[in-house]
Amino acid sequence: MTVRQSSSQAGIDMLLRRLSAVSALSAGVPECAARAFQMGRAVPARDLIVRDGNRENLVKVLVSGFACRYIYLPAGRRQITAFILPGDLCDFGFLAASPASQGAVALAPSVVMVAELDRFASLVEQQPDVMTAVLRCAAIDQRATQERLASLGGRNALHRVGHLLCELHFRLDQVGLVREGNVFELPLTQSELGEALGLSTVHVNRTIQTLRKLGLAIWRERLVTLPHPEALASLCSFDPGYLEMPRD
Amino acid sequence: MTVRQSSSQAGIDMLLRRLSAVSALSAGVPECAARAFQMGRAVPARDLIVRDGNRENLVKVLVSGFACRYIYLPAGRRQITAFILPGDLCDFGFLAASPASQGAVALAPSVVMVAELDRFASLVEQQPDVMTAVLRCAAIDQRATQERLASLGGRNALHRVGHLLCELHFRLDQVGLVREGNVFELPLTQSELGEALGLSTVHVNRTIQTLRKLGLAIWRERLVTLPHPEALASLCSFDPGYLEMPRD
DNA sequence: CGCTCGGTTGACTCGGGTCAAGGCCGGTGG
DNA sequence: CCACCGGCCTTGACCCGAGTCAACCGAGCG
Numbered sequence: 001m002t003v004r005q006s007s008s009q010a011g012i013d014m015l016l017r018r019l020s021a022v023s024a025l026s027a028g029v030p031e032c033a034a035r036a037f038q039m040g041r042a043v044p045a046r047d048l049i050v051r052d053g054n055r056e057n058l059v060k061v062l063v064s065g066f067a068c069r070y071i072y073l074p075a076g077r078r079q080i081t082a083f084i085l086p087g088d089l090c091d092f093g094f095l096a097a098s099p100a101s102q103g104a105v106a107l108a109p110s111v112v113m114v115a116e117l118d119r120f121a122s123l124v125e126q127q128p129d130v131m132t133a134v135l136r137c138a139a140i141d142q143r144a145t146q147e148r149l150a151s152l153g154g155r156n157a158l159h160r161v162g163h164l165l166c167e168l169h170f171r172l173d174q175v176g177l178v179r180e181g182n183v184f185e186l187p188l189t190q191s192e193l194g195e196a197l198g199l200s201t202v203h204v205n206r207t208i209q210t211l212r213k214l215g216l217a218i219w220r221e222r223l224v225t226l227p228h229p230e231a232l233a234s235l236c237s238f239d240p241g242y243l244e245m246p247r248d
Numbered sequence: 249m250t251v252r253q254s255s256s257q258a259g260i261d262m263l264l265r266r267l268s269a270v271s272a273l274s275a276g277v278p279e280c281a282a283r284a285f286q287m288g289r290a291v292p293a294r295d296l297i298v299r300d301g302n303r304e305n306l307v308k309v310l311v312s313g314f315a316c317r318y319i320y321l322p323a324g325r326r327q328i329t330a331f332i333l334p335g336d337l338c339d340f341g342f343l344a345a346s347p348a349s350q351g352a353v354a355l356a357p358s359v360v361m362v363a364e365l366d367r368f369a370s371l372v373e374q375q376p377d378v379m380t381a382v383l384r385c386a387a388i389d390q391r392a393t394q395e396r397l398a399s400l401g402g403r404n405a406l407h408r409v410g411h412l413l414c415e416l417h418f419r420l421d422q423v424g425l426v427r428e429g430n431v432f433e434l435p436l437t438q439s440e441l442g443e444a445l446g447l448s449t450v451h452v453n454r455t456i457q458t459l460r461k462l463g464l465a466i467w468r469e470r471l472v473t474l475p476h477p478e479a480l481a482s483l484c485s486f487d488p489g490y491l492e493m494p495r496d
Numbered sequence: 497c498g499c500t501c502g503g504t505t506g507a508c509t510c511g512g513g514t515c516a517a518g519g520c521c522g523g524t525g526g
Numbered sequence: 527c528c529a530c531c532g533g534c535c536t537t538g539a540c541c542c543g544a545g546t547c548a549a550c551c552g553a554g555c556g
Contacts, residue, residue, distance in 0.1 A: 071394060071395070071398055073398055073402045073403065073485070074485035075402065075485075077401075077402040079394075079397060079398035079401045079402055081394040081397055081398070092387070092390075093387065095383055095386075095387070096380070096383040096384045096386065096387035096493075097380060097383070097384075098384055098387050098493055098494075099494060101387065101390070101391045101394070101490070102391075102394065132344070132345060135343055135344040135345070136344045136345075136346055138343075138344065139340070139341065139343070139344035139346050139349065141390075142340075142349070142389075142390050142393070143349045143350075145390070145393050145394060145397060146319060146327075146329040146349070146350065146393060147319070148397060149327060149329055149393060149396060149397050149400065150319055150321055150327035150329070152397065152400035152401055152446060153325075153327045153400055153443075153444075153445070153446030154321045154323065154325040154327055154446065155321070156543070156544090157543075157544070189501090189502060189503090190502075190503070191502080191503095195401075197401070198400060198401030198402065199544075199545090200544070200545055200546075201502090201503085202504085202505090202544085202545075202546080202547095203543085203544055203545070205503065205504060205505090206504090206505090206544090209504085237321070237322035237323075242349070245344075245346055246346075246347060404511070404512090405511075405512070437533085437534065437535090438534075438535070439534080439535095447512075447513090448512070448513055448514075449534090449535085450512085450513075450514080450515095450536085450537090451511085451512055451513070453535065453536060453537090454512090454536090454537090457536090497556100498555100498556095499554105499555085499556085500553105500554090500555085500556105501552105501553090501554090501555105502551105502552090502553090502554105503550105503551085503552085503553105504549100504550080504551080504552105505548100505549085505550085505551105506547105506548090506549090507546105507547090507548090508545105508546085508547085508548105509544105509545080509546075509547100510542100510543105510544095510545080510546095511542105511543095511544090511545090512541105512542095512543095512544100513540105513541085513542080513543090514539105514540085514541080514542095515538105515539090515540085515541100516537100516538090516539090516540105517536100517537085517538090518535105518536085518537085519534105519535085519536075519537100520533100520534085520535080520536100521532105521533090521534085521535100522531105522532095522533090523530105523531090523532090523533105524529100524530085524531085524532105525528105525529090525530085525531105526527100526528090526529085526530100
């Protein structure tokens with residue numbers, strides 16, 4: 001019972017951290033949100049979180065772990081279109097009353113928290129701030145996709161990898177998941193990185209090594225360290241503007 | 249006076265064509281929409297339609313012509329993230345009460361129709377169908393971005409160009425802008441195509457020629473002809489699913 | 497104990513970028 | 527009216543970043 005309580009609370013906390021990074025929330029939100037969402041469910045690595053084309057009428061939030069959205073090219077190649085971090089909504093299809101446009105899959109053992117769409121709708125009705133925040137998250141998601149498009153269109157391998165590391169560092173920091181010394185967990189394989197960046201596994205590997213030799217990023221045993229985040233950001237011309245909402 | 253009327257009517261028509269391709273609209277929509285929007289304004293090629301980061305509180309619809317959204321890489325390279333066709337909304341930033349995430353610029357002489365945000369809000373209040381349709385357009389826009397991401401990540405030049413031609417053919421057809429014989433206007437330079445697809449101008453040129461030699465696409469004098477749209481679609485594995493909403 | 501998966505390395509290839517030059521307009525100014 | 531100029535398209539020569547193929551290593555696991 002206590003376990004369920006605390007586990008559920010952790011999920012709500014994470015969601016609130018994410019939402020409040022994006023717009024101010026009024027005082028009643030935590031309680032209302034807690035009523036809308038069910039307890040988190042564990043999802044093993046590689047398990048589907050959202051099936052492509054579904055119509056479940058559920059709003060899903062990643063509580064912990066690591067996930068991604070993807071689409072398949074007919075050639076069999078999988079293109080990762082977005083990384084889903086703790087606090088993030090897994091899919092924004094529900095906003096348009098449309099089926100999920102793409103699948104989402106856990107890349108590491110994860111916990112996912114779910115709300116029925118009608119319960120979420122009444123949450124939003126009581127707490128309009130939440131709607132604003134969610135729409136802003138969707139807008140940021142869209143911008144991040146576009147930024148990655150620009151990466152694939154115009155940056156070389158080194159800049160792509162570095163830029164993505166900067167993005168993940170920034171986003172994880174927003175929800176309090178970066179440790180002392182700019183260290184964070186990155187439970188991805190190099191091949192998955194490649195699927196997101198349009199690079200082969202081999203080349204991702206070599207690029208990581210270059211970054212290590214440059215002293216700009218050390219990635220070992222699922223842990224990434226960025227010794228000089230500003231230097232890396234400037235090398236890859238990473239500007240977090242696209243991940244934030246301007247304060248009014 | 250009559251000119252204003254008819255010109256304004258053409259804009260509303262185009263918008264309605266686009267919206268009703270995506271979800272059913274109730275009978276009152278045309279009249280309400282006509283009240284919300286002002287008459288179209290001509291925009292010469294290369295002029296800005298939306299300034300990056302603005303907060304104009306305007307909803308803009310492209311009535312005729314051709315436009316794109318873009319972001320700049322610090323290297324100076326411009327990445328085109330979306331093509332805006334007649335009937336399309338130019339920017340979805342207003343949905344999140346956020347500034348425009350990116351600029352939009354006319355690529356050909358165009359006409360843009362504008363609604364004040366509060367007038368648009370009352371249109372949406374009276375006609376909730378419009379909100380659904382707009383959200384679906386935003387969702388489709390997002391999917392198209394992801395599809396292009398997959399193109400840059402996993403397709404070669406021939407497939408990228410062919411796939412984009414298929415997409416434009418499909419979308420122009422949706423709003424009635426494809427002529428007999430699968431001919432449509434494409435007022436773009438090859439360099440602009442390259443900016444959207446992450447290819448150099450030179451290579452776009454060679455690729456177009458290959459498509460012509462294959463008899464799959466003839467592009468000359470701003471006019472594109474697709475002699476065998478199905479053959480091109482199958483070569484590039486173009487599946488328009490991502491541009492449609494499933495019928496309920 | 498052998499198998500699979502992820503990371504690492506080397507050798508080779510090739511798609512597409514870059515540079516450079518020439519041709520074809522359409523616009524502009526003398 | 528013509529000369530000039532700047533976009534845009536086209537072509538050729540050359541080069542390099544990244545893909546592919548192949549092999550090996552270490553760790554976790556049935």
